[in-house]
Amino acid sequence: MAAFGSFALLIALALAAYNLLAGALALRLIATGQPAAISPERLADTARRAGIAGFLAVIAAAFALVWSVFANDFSITYIMEHSNRALPAAYKFAALWSGQEGSLLLWASLLGIYGFVLRLTHKTDVKLYAYAGTILAGIQVFFLSILCFAAPPFSLYQGAIPDDGNGLNPLLQYPEMVIHPPMLYLGYVGFSVPFCFALGALIMRYPGEKWIKVTRVWTMVTWLFLTAGIFLGMHWAYAVLGWGGYWGWDPVENASFMPWLTGTAFLHSVMMQEKKGMMKSWNVWLIFSTFLLTLLGTLLTRAGLVSSVHAFAQSSIGTWFVVFMGLVLAVCIFTYILQRSHLQSEHHIESLVSRESSFLFNNLVLLTACFVILWGTLFPVLSEYVVGNKVTVGAPFYNRVAIPIGIFLLLLTGVGPLLPWRATSFKSIRRNFVLPVITFWATAIVCLAVGVRPWKDGAFDTGNFYALVAFAVSVAVFTAILSEFLRGAGVISRQTGKNLFLATWLLTRRNTRRYGGYIIHIGVVIVVIGLAGAAFNRNIESEMAVHDKMSIGPYTLECVGFTQDSNLNYNSEYALLDVYQGGKKQFQMSPEKRVYLITGQPQTMVAIHSVPSWDLYVVYEGTNPDTGQPIIKAFLNPLVGWIWAGLVILVLGTLVALVPSISPSTASLRVPVRSAPTEPALKGGHQ
Amino acid sequence: MKAFRKFSFWMKTAQAALLATAVCFSLGATDAGSRFNNLNHRLMCTCGCAEILGECNHVGCPNSTGELNELRDGIANGQSDEEILHTFIGKYGAIVLAAPTGHGFDLVAWIAPFAVFAAALLGTILLVRRWSVGKTVAAAADPVTMDPAERERREQIRRETGDGGF
Numbered sequence: 001m002a003a004f005g006s007f008a009l010l011i012a013l014a015l016a017a018y019n020l021l022a023g024a025l026a027l028r029l030i031a032t033g034q035p036a037a038i039s040p041e042r043l044a045d046t047a048r049r050a051g052i053a054g055f056l057a058v059i060a061a062a063f064a065l066v067w068s069v070f071a072n073d074f075s076i077t078y079i080m081e082h083s084n085r086a087l088p089a090a091y092k093f094a095a096l097w098s099g100q101e102g103s104l105l106l107w108a109s110l111l112g113i114y115g116f117v118l119r120l121t122h123k124t125d126v127k128l129y130a131y132a133g134t135i136l137a138g139i140q141v142f143f144l145s146i147l148c149f150a151a152p153p154f155s156l157y158q159g160a161i162p163d164d165g166n167g168l169n170p171l172l173q174y175p176e177m178v179i180h181p182p183m184l185y186l187g188y189v190g191f192s193v194p195f196c197f198a199l200g201a202l203i204m205r206y207p208g209e210k211w212i213k214v215t216r217v218w219t220m221v222t223w224l225f226l227t228a229g230i231f232l233g234m235h236w237a238y239a240v241l242g243w244g245g246y247w248g249w250d251p252v253e254n255a256s257f258m259p260w261l262t263g264t265a266f267l268h269s270v271m272m273q274e275k276k277g278m279m280k281s282w283n284v285w286l287i288f289s290t291f292l293l294t295l296l297g298t299l300l301t302r303a304g305l306v307s308s309v310h311a312f313a314q315s316s317i318g319t320w321f322v323v324f325m326g327l328v329l330a331v332c333i334f335t336y337i338l339q340r341s342h343l344q345s346e347h348h349i350e351s352l353v354s355r356e357s358s359f360l361f362n363n364l365v366l367l368t369a370c371f372v373i374l375w376g377t378l379f380p381v382l383s384e385y386v387v388g389n390k391v392t393v394g395a396p397f398y399n400r401v402a403i404p405i406g407i408f409l410l411l412l413t414g415v416g417p418l419l420p421w422r423a424t425s426f427k428s429i430r431r432n433f434v435l436p437v438i439t440f441w442a443t444a445i446v447c448l449a450v451g452v453r454p455w456k457d458g459a460f461d462t463g464n465f466y467a468l469v470a471f472a473v474s475v476a477v478f479t480a481i482l483s484e485f486l487r488g489a490g491v492i493s494r495q496t497g498k499n500l501f502l503a504t505w506l507l508t509r510r511n512t513r514r515y516g517g518y519i520i521h522i523g524v525v526i527v528v529i530g531l532a533g534a535a536f537n538r539n540i541e542s543e544m545a546v547h548d549k550m551s552i553g554p555y556t557l558e559c560v561g562f563t564q565d566s567n568l569n570y571n572s573e574y575a576l577l578d579v580y581q582g583g584k585k586q587f588q589m590s591p592e593k594r595v596y597l598i599t600g601q602p603q604t605m606v607a608i609h610s611v612p613s614w615d616l617y618v619v620y621e622g623t624n625p626d627t628g629q630p631i632i633k634a635f636l637n638p639l640v641g642w643i644w645a646g647l648v649i650l651v652l653g654t655l656v657a658l659v660p661s662i663s664p665s666t667a668s669l670r671v672p673v674r675s676a677p678t679e680p681a682l683k684g685g686h687q
Numbered sequence: 688m689k690a691f692r693k694f695s696f697w698m699k700t701a702q703a704a705l706l707a708t709a710v711c712f713s714l715g716a717t718d719a720g721s722r723f724n725n726l727n728h729r730l731m732c733t734c735g736c737a738e739i740l741g742e743c744n745h746v747g748c749p750n751s752t753g754e755l756n757e758l759r760d761g762i763a764n765g766q767s768d769e770e771i772l773h774t775f776i777g778k779y780g781a782i783v784l785a786a787p788t789g790h791g792f793d794l795v796a797w798i799a800p801f802a803v804f805a806a807a808l809l810g811t812i813l814l815v816r817r818w819s820v821g822k823t824v825a826a827a828a829d830p831v832t833m834d835p836a837e838r839e840r841r842e843q844i845r846r847e848t849g850d851g852g853f
Contacts, residue, residue, distance in 0.1 A: 243738060243742055244742075245742070248737070248738070250737065348818035348819075349815045349818055349819070351815075351819055352812060352815050352816065352819070357815055360811060360815070361808075361811070364804075364807050364808060364811055365804075367807070368800070368803060368804040368807065371800065371803055371804075372800040375796070375799055375800060376796070379787065379796045383787075383792060383793070383796075386792055387791070387792045389781050389792075390780075390781070390782055391781045391782060391784065391787050391793060391796075392731050392781075392782050392783070392784060392785055392786070393786060393787060393796065394731060394737075394739065394785040394786055395739060395785065396728065396729060396739075396785045396786040397785075397786040397787065397796065397797075400786070401797070401800050401801075405800075405804070459725075
């Protein structure tokens with residue numbers, strides 16, 4: 001199977017290279033109109049078909065690796081290092097992305113899948129898709145080259161083949177790890193597609209803004225995957241690492257967040273281009289940057305450039321990524337300079353206080369947030385280079401710098417939709433903003449009254465202060481969004497006689513993009529409320545013998561026993577804790593500590609009892625080596641469940657936005673596409 | 688006069704809200720501070736776990752207990768926050784601090800984000816103002832040269848997007 005996999009990868013590389021070269025040649029011949037021995041259209045079609053065949057080859061290679069994992073083929077070094085016989089089936093599948101080579105193969109496979117869908121749907125716009133497919137093939141050549149020459153997943157183990165493998169990293173043996181990495185990778189890899197469309201459209205001086213409409217679905221789906229991937233990663237960190245948190249500003253976490261920020265900025269500003277022909281250069285650079293940031297994220301993850309707890313995937317392939325990033329950047333700059341005249345804005349923003357400028361400021365804040373995270377991630381490297389002194393840029397830095405930016409962004413989320421296009425008046429501001437402003441102050445006062453105060457232990461506490469502001473802004477933004485729904489639904493209700501609920505449904509169906517966007521914003525508000533709860537986390541740690549008790553918040557935990565279990569994969573110790581509330585036993589929790597047999601590595605399995613107001617989060621930390629007593633650490637984490645609920649709303653909103661509206665209310669607003677170039681388009685092309 | 692009264696009403700409302708907030712802020716703000724908790728969140732555990740010292744949760748962590756004891760000793764000995772942090776830096780290196788300091792090159796870490804944001808904000812505001820002024824001047828100088836079809840198309844956009852939306 002190793003030979004089959006390696007051969008499949010080589011074939012995939014050859015096909016991707018052909019796709020790139022033949023596609024580029026065909027497009028060049030079409031663009032210049034030079035006579036050629038072969039019809040450029042036929043050449044381009046062979047390139048497209050090579051891309052489809054390449055997809056099959058790379059999927060075959062991925063299949064070969066998964067097959068080898070399940071077959072316990074420890075003659076393959078990767079399998080030996082990342083699997084073992086006793087590993088459960090789901091985690092055997094996860095072994096595909098648990099190491100460097102496998103995760104790069106996953107990347108190439110997903111790129112192949114995206115490319116396959118792109119090439120199959122080429123009739124949407126043959127020429128544009130041919131450009132995008134050719135550029136995508138270039139990216140695929142890079143990843144397949146690494147797989148074939150720098151990080152081969154099928155390299156054979158040198159020496160006597162062991163009976164069993166080293167096993168999977170215990171941190172990865174958790175259900176989320178079966179879906180979190182593929183989701184994240186679908187997001188990372190997916191941004192290649194809008195990048196290819198943007199670069200292709202720029203190279204061919206695509207007339208009008210149709211390419212944006214073509215790529216909108218790609219971008220939104222990709223954004224959805226990345227969002228879900230990031231949140232699943234947060235949940236994994238929360239449930240597995242046992243420190244009571246979900247985001248540690250680790251460089252690898254930051255690496256996934258940066259393209260999300262620029263991708264979000266793109267999804268907003270692209271509306272300006274679609275509707276008003278503005279911000280064309282900005283949008284092109286946003287999508288270029290997003291793609292480059294996905295590569296940078298991979299570089300940070302793999303190259304060991306910065307210190308990270310995600311050390312399981314580090315290697316020396318950083319140079320490949322640096323060179324490729326440089327090449328991509330050079331191509332982007334060159335193309336932009338060459339074609340910048342094509343990106344002249346048709347209109348300009350007329351007022352500082354308008355819907356247009358709110359999009360601009362939203363972009364500005366998102367990019368500032370991205371810069372802050374990039375800066376914080378790379379500052380240790382910079383500091384070491386400049387003054388020879390490596391420093392840590394941890395949570396206190398981000399909490400102080402990024403949180404105010406995040407709150408400002410949240411504020412814009414509420415303000416933007418309330419501003420009319422072009423310009424606004426004082427009367428309009430007063431009409432739209434009175435209610436949100438009142439709810440802001442009312443929430444702040446209520447929060448202060450119920451004990452959400454900006455100090456802790458008698459001293460001003462920035463965390464508490466930010467939480468207070470975040471709660472108030474969240475409620476104000478929620479009010480603003482709700483008022484937008486109600487305003488529109490009220491009009492429909494009066495027109496159709498339907499009740500307000502049905503009118504809201506109809507309103508959403510009539511403009512799914514707009515109201516789906518608002519639902520996403522509501523999801524963001526819910527997430528922010530959940531994040532703000534972290535300012536009030538509490539924890540207690542104690543050695544607990546049987547019948548010992550500890551109290552946290554409204555709960556009293558009584559230890560009723562300890563037990564042990566074992567299977568082929570690990571031994572585990574459980575603590576059995578009865579949880580009382582108001583003097584009555586409510587439920588039992590059983591935090592666990594595992595020791596994996598093959599690696600000897602320990603792993604906590606946290607017990608979480610989640611209610612809307614908080615999570616009771618209990619960790620069995622093991623036994624005190626001095627006293628032999630078990631140690632239990634309990635956290636009371638307010639509002640954590642809101643974060644996951646917010647994700648569900650966010651996903652729902654995105655799905656709503658992806659559904660076509662029942663009556664395209666803005667169809668007549670489209671700027672007419674200028675006449676297509678007179679040169680013959682590719683056969684069957686749609687301009 | 689009516690406008691002035693309305694303005695005055697909103698000013699008073701804003702003042703009342705600020706006053707209420709200030710009163711609430713002052714309630715209970717005299718509790719004793721917890722320097723230990725504050726300081727252990729400004730330091731990192733040095734065992735390699737990349738966690739804040741006050742949040743390091745490894746049972747039998749080789750470093751965190753010692754560091755926390757040193758911190759307690761520093762406070763008990765009457766050292767100031769700065770002195771304690773300097774002692775830690777001297778022993779473990781600057782990497783023991785959870786965030787850059789406010790001195791020397793570290794200051795750049797704190798200034799750069801705000802400087803970039805301020806510059807970008809200022810640049811954007813100036814650009815939008817230039818566009819809006821340019822548009823006013825152009826419209827005043829030659830209000831009739833716009834292509835009627837273009838004018839109609841723009842008016843249609845304005846009419847149909849007047850209520851906002853994506």
